[in-house]
Amino acid sequence: MSENQSASRPVPDMPSGAEPLATGWRPPRTDRLFVIGLCILGGSYIVFILSLLAADVYFIAGTNENIAGLLASDEIRYSIKLSLVSCTVTTILSLWIATPIGYIMSRYNFRGKNLVDAILDIPIVLPPLVIGLSLLILFRQTFVKHLDDVFPIALHIPAVIIAQFSVACAFAVRTLRTTFDEIPLRREQVALTLGCSRSQAFWSVVLPEARRGMLTAATMAWARALGEFGPILIFAGSTPLRTEVLSLSVHMQYAAGRLDAAVVVSLMMIVIALAVLILFRVFVGGSLSPK
Amino acid sequence: MIETRNLTIRAGAFCLQDVNILIPSGAYGVVMGKTGSGKTTLLEAICGLKQVISGRILFEGQDITDQKPAGRGIGFVPQDGALFETMTVRRHLEFAVRLRRWPKAEIDHRVGQLANMLEIDHLLDRKPPGLSGGERQRVALGRALSFRPANLCLDEPLSALDDETRDQMIALLKRVQRETGVTALHVTHNQREADALADVRVQIVDGVARMQSGNLVRSPSAD
Numbered sequence: 438m439s440e441n442q443s444a445s446r447p448v449p450d451m452p453s454g455a456e457p458l459a460t461g462w463r464p465p466r467t468d469r470l471f472v473i474g475l476c477i478l479g480g481s482y483i484v485f486i487l488s489l490l491a492a493d494v495y496f497i498a499g500t501n502e503n504i505a506g507l508l509a510s511d512e513i514r515y516s517i518k519l520s521l522v523s524c525t526v527t528t529i530l531s532l533w534i535a536t537p538i539g540y541i542m543s544r545y546n547f548r549g550k551n552l553v554d555a556i557l558d559i560p561i562v563l564p565p566l567v568i569g570l571s572l573l574i575l576f577r578q579t580f581v582k583h584l585d586d587v588f589p590i591a592l593h594i595p596a597v598i599i600a601q602f603s604v605a606c607a608f609a610v611r612t613l614r615t616t617f618d619e620i621p622l623r624r625e626q627v628a629l630t631l632g633c634s635r636s637q638a639f640w641s642v643v644l645p646e647a648r649r650g651m652l653t654a655a656t657m658a659w660a661r662a663l664g665e666f667g668p669i670l671i672f673a674g675s676t677p678l679r680t681e682v683l684s685l686s687v688h689m690q691y692a693a694g695r696l697d698a699a700v701v702v703s704l705m706m707i708v709i710a711l712a713v714l715i716l717f718r719v720f721v722g723g724s725l726s727p728k
Numbered sequence: 729m730i731e732t733r734n735l736t737i738r739a740g741a742f743c744l745q746d747v748n749i750l751i752p753s754g755a756y757g758v759v760m761g762k763t764g765s766g767k768t769t770l771l772e773a774i775c776g777l778k779q780v781i782s783g784r785i786l787f788e789g790q791d792i793t794d795q796k797p798a799g800r801g802i803g804f805v806p807q808d809g810a811l812f813e814t815m816t817v818r819r820h821l822e823f824a825v826r827l828r829r830w831p832k833a834e835i836d837h838r839v840g841q842l843a844n845m846l847e848i849d850h851l852l853d854r855k856p857p858g859l860s861g862g863e864r865q866r867v868a869l870g871r872a873l874s875f876r877p878a879n880l881c882l883d884e885p886l887s888a889l890d891d892e893t894r895d896q897m898i899a900l901l902k903r904v905q906r907e908t909g910v911t912a913l914h915v916t917h918n919q920r921e922a923d924a925l926a927d928v929r930v931q932i933v934d935g936v937a938r939m940q941s942g943n944l945v946r947s948p949s950a951d
Contacts, residue, residue: 623810
């Protein structure tokens with residue numbers, strides 16, 4: 438073997454104090470390219486979202502639609518009110534149900550847990566129209582129909598809330614389970630040795646630590662409820678001044694060929710959603726900044 | 729006094745079998761063993777956090793095997809302190825005695841006493857985020873001792889501390905145990921900790937716990 442050939446082969450274990458081998462390797466000078474790459478890929482999605490909003494605003498600016506008149510109409514004002522009320526009720530119901538489910542799934546092991554886990558995901562993976570159809574069929578069954586006769590649900594406001602709840606709650610369960618998973622069991626166990634019952638440990642130690650997770654779950658449930666469309670359309674119908682929420686208003690305006698009005702209502706939904714979510718974070722979460 | 733008689737506990741894939749230990753009242757017991765040997769499992773069983781398969785656990789001669797953790801009256805200091813992140817240090821020290829509905833004056837007195845003993849007066853209004861490792865363990869110790877338990881379990885409480893803080897905490901643990909007269913059971917795999925603290929030693933090897941002689945077996949009245 439020639440001298441040149443042996444010099445080009447790096448020796449794995451270099452003796453200390455020896456000169457560096459000429460392998461052609463240089464330490465990286467800068468991470469700038471990596472950071473720029475991240476910013477381009479991440480930023481492109483932000484730009485895409487902002488472009489959607491900008492396009493809507495631009496479209497509205499050039500329209501002849503009587504925006505003030507549309508927003509002042511009884512139908513749209515009712516639709517706004519129903520959306521805000523139904524989403525808030527749905528959020529409270531979702532947290533009420535999702536908190537115990539998330540806690541049980543996080544803290545207890547039992548036979549069939551994987552099956553229960555899969556069942557909890559059904560509302561997330563099913564197409565929204567299928568959920569709406571299933572709700573409609575369920576409330577046509579004899580035993581539920583009797584309840585419907587006494588307390589009208591289908592095609593009334595309770596149907597809006599049930600349709601929103603059926604999907605929003607599943608998202609709240611997912612978020613809260615992760616939240617409880619992240620709170621170490623040891624803290625609860627210490628509370629037990631200090632004299633707490635399991636219930637006292639839950640209320641005094643676990644729940645205060647889950648506050649931010651609950652806020653996230655509430656935000657997600659509220660946003661999901663506001664955007665819900667298919668199940669409400671099928672199960673509650675889209676009767677103006679009765680079951681018409683904002684997502685249905687957009688659909689009805691669009692279906693009637695009034696694209697301008699549909700875009701106006703869409704933008705209003707975006708503004709309302711942003712305002713509520715920001716207020717929620719400030720008043721319930723205490724800050725807009727991440728912690 | 730902490731005593732176990734023929735105690736068998738499942739510890740992950742294996743069992744700790746026929747554990748017979750006796751830590752006399754006011755003594756400092758140290759449990760040693762390799763990682764995964766079942767030291768923590770033994771402590772959890774004594775605290776009531778792990779179900780036993782067979783055998784009995786006795787405190788001061790009373791069988792408490794079937795009692796819930798809350799009824800055992802035992803202080804527990806876990807490995808990382810397991811502090812309640814939303815509560816101030818003061819609230820930690822008050823937690824157990826508030827549950828026991830002590831009068832406010834008594835609670836305030838006890839908090840002052842603990843803060844003084846553990847040198848955490850200046851931390852009372854702070855919350856756990858931002859406390860150092862040593863400070864967290866002092867708070868966890870204060871919380872565990874707040875309701876004056878007769879027995880105290882410590883699960884590798886010094887494992888995450890630097891050498892200097894560890895030495896300070898060893899001195900503090902010795903002093904606090906002497907002042908309170910509490911019977912301590914301390915799990916560690918650190919020989920230096922065991923040498924400095926142990927009156928009584930328990931060695932766990934291959935699922936079997938054996939009592940060993942410690943530095944001295946001190947009667948509660950010796951100090």
